Amino acid sequence: MSALVIVGAQWGDEGKGKVVDLFAAHADVVARFQGGNNAGHTLVVGDARERTVVHLIPAGVLHRQTTCVIGNGVVIDPAVLCGEIDELQGRGYLTDPAQLKIDERAHLILPVHRKLDVAREERLGEKKIGTTGRGIGPCYEDKMARRGLRVVDLFDPEYFRERAARLLEERNVELAQVYGWPAVDLDEVCSEYAGYAERLRPHVTDTALYVSEQIAAGKRVLFEGAHGTMLDIDHGTYPFVTSSNIVTGAVGTGAGIPPKSVSRVIGISKAYTTRVGGGPFPTELDDEVGRKLREVGDEFGATTGRPRRCGWFDAVVVRQAARLSGMSGLAITKLDVLSGMPKLKIAIAYESEGKRLETVPAGARAFAAARPIYEELDGWSEDLSQARRFEDLPAAARRYISRIEELTATPVTLISVGAEREETILLRDPFLL
Ligand code: GDP
Ligand code: IMO
Ligand code: MG
Numbered sequence: 001m002s003a004l005v006i007v008g009a010q011w012g013d014e015g016k017g018k019v020v021d022l023f024a025a026h027a028d029v030v031a032r033f034q035g036g037n038n039a040g041h042t043l044v045v046g047d048a049r050e051r052t053v054v055h056l057i058p059a060g061v062l063h064r065q066t067t068c069v070i071g072n073g074v075v076i077d078p079a080v081l082c083g084e085i086d087e088l089q090g091r092g093y094l095t096d097p098a099q100l101k102i103d104e105r106a107h108l109i110l111p112v113h114r115k116l117d118v119a120r121e122e123r124l125g126e127k128k129i130g131t132t133g134r135g136i137g138p139c140y141e142d143k144m145a146r147r148g149l150r151v152v153d154l155f156d157p158e159y160f161r162e163r164a165a166r167l168l169e170e171r172n173v174e175l176a177q178v179y180g181w182p183a184v185d186l187d188e189v190c191s192e193y194a195g196y197a198e199r200l201r202p203h204v205t206d207t208a209l210y211v212s213e214q215i216a217a218g219k220r221v222l223f224e225g226a227h228g229t230m231l232d233i234d235h236g237t238y239p240f241v242t243s244s245n246i247v248t249g250a251v252g253t254g255a256g257i258p259p260k261s262v263s264r265v266i267g268i269s270k271a272y273t274t275r276v277g278g279g280p281f282p283t284e285l286d287d288e289v290g291r292k293l294r295e296v297g298d299e300f301g302a303t304t305g306r307p308r309r310c311g312w313f314d315a316v317v318v319r320q321a322a323r324l325s326g327m328s329g330l331a332i333t334k335l336d337v338l339s340g341m342p343k344l345k346i347a348i349a350y351e352s353e354g355k356r357l358e359t360v361p362a363g364a365r366a367f368a369a370a371r372p373i374y375e376e377l378d379g380w381s382e383d384l385s386q387a388r389r390f391e392d393l394p395a396a397a398r399r400y401i402s403r404i405e406e407l408t409a410t411p412v413t414l415i416s417v418g419a420e421r422e423e424t425i426l427l428r429d430p431f432l433l
Contacts, residue, residue, distance in 0.1 A: 003223065004266065005325070006222065006224055008268055010317055010318065013308065018419060031068075057088065058070070064093075070106060071255040072104075075136060082196060111189060116135070129278055131242075136244075207256070228246065234247075270334045271332050272338065275309045276306050280370070312345040319359075319407060345375070346377065349372075377400055387425060
């Protein structure tokens with residue numbers, strides 16, 4: 001029995017897509033269990049460096065023998081999902097419908113959710129969260145308010161209409177009266193979503209049952225987390241977070257398997273830190289070094305194209321993420337981006353009001369007031385993109401990795417030195433560590 005979970009250890013965009021695609025070569029199933037198309041996971045494959053960005057479809061999709069699952073905990077925008085299926089099929093992937101399974105209990109993002117998301121952010125102005133505007137928050141709100149619509153409802157048009165009418169009764173009032181936006185038309189929603197029912201029907205099933213059967217049969221199942229631990233609705237930097245749980249615990253509810261099925265957890269972290277959207281970010285660099293990280297690391301959002309805020313590696317954040325998810329190993333990505341920096345800094349703790357903090361404080365204002373306590377390490381000048389073994393790395397890069405291991409109390413099991421699959425140093429078999 002082997003179920004491996006991949007979790008982002010920072011604020012998202014750590015390179016989960018690359019690592020999942022790499023591990024998927026040895027997986028029978030790759031399953032998403034939370035979030036939605038606020039995620040953007042990039043896969044770069046082959047000598048031609050063909051680039052694929054997936055938002056809803058699991059990053060195992062380029063491996064034809066790997067079944068991709070969208071679990072019940074994901075919120076699905078069917079327009080985006082159908083577009084992604086079309087795009088991948090147009091390129092010769094996903095030609096067998098059995099390769100993609102969508103859970104019947106997953107909630108649907110409706111046009112009113114997208115509108116509410118954007119309208120709210122506009123209203124918040126300077127105080128906005130900086131959401132992706134994909135309707136994620138409002139959809140999860142309706143799930144919890146027990147007025148949401150689910151994939152299974154697509155196949156019962158009468159019930160869909162009744163439920164959509166009830167949802168719009170409340171949400172249209174909010175849209176029109178709070179934000180002054182035009183109301184969403186019920187007929188339009190029903191006819192648009194009837195079309196998705198037919199498109200998605202071949203893929204829809206009880207994926208919790210499917211995944212648990214696969215695990216019981218000894219298949220290798222990989223759970224692909226989206227976003228990053230600091231965006232977790234409970235454990236992240238609230239309120240500057242997303243609306244789902246991201247930590248390993250979310251696999252149980254979001255994929256419908258008992259937590260004991262999870263045997264390994266790999267956290268993904270960049271060798272530095274980035275964040276898109278608002279909220280405190282203690283190690284942020286608003287200077288030449290930050291600009292260099294953005295430029296060399298090509299730090300622009302895979303979903304919205306927004307420039308990512310960049311800063312030094314924050315060991316407090318990654319240590320906390322490792323604890324919350326019980327990470328058995330860490331994959332450190334984008335080590336290549338740090339080449340050419342004479343000195344590197346790592347935040348080992350914070351200082352706030354004369355006190356030393358070893359963990360991320362709960363309060364947004366307390367976190368905004370936290371100043372990083374840095375340790376300085378030597379950099380290296382060598383290009384790392386050809387390194388395939390730990391020994392190929394310059395001594396200073398090896399020391400940098402070892403220090404991350406010590407500070408996060410987690411062994412580094414993979415080092416990524418480029419966006420392409422091959423540009424990887426694999427230190428241990430992810431399913432066996
Ligand atoms: P995800 O959301 O965690 O899957 O990450 P994104 O795909 O949003 O962002 C990571 C970006 O870094 C993508 O453009 C990847 O192609 C790229 N990338 C991943 N690993 C590496 C690496 O080791 N080095 C470099 N230079 N780029 C990488
Ligand atoms: P991947 O899976 C980076 C951020 C948004 C915003 C906050 C809330 O590619 O790592 P939302 O639209 O979710 O309500 O926005 O969360 N965010 C991400 N940032 N990578 C992601 O996903 C993200 N998903 C959400 O920028 O700050
Ligand atoms: Mg991303």
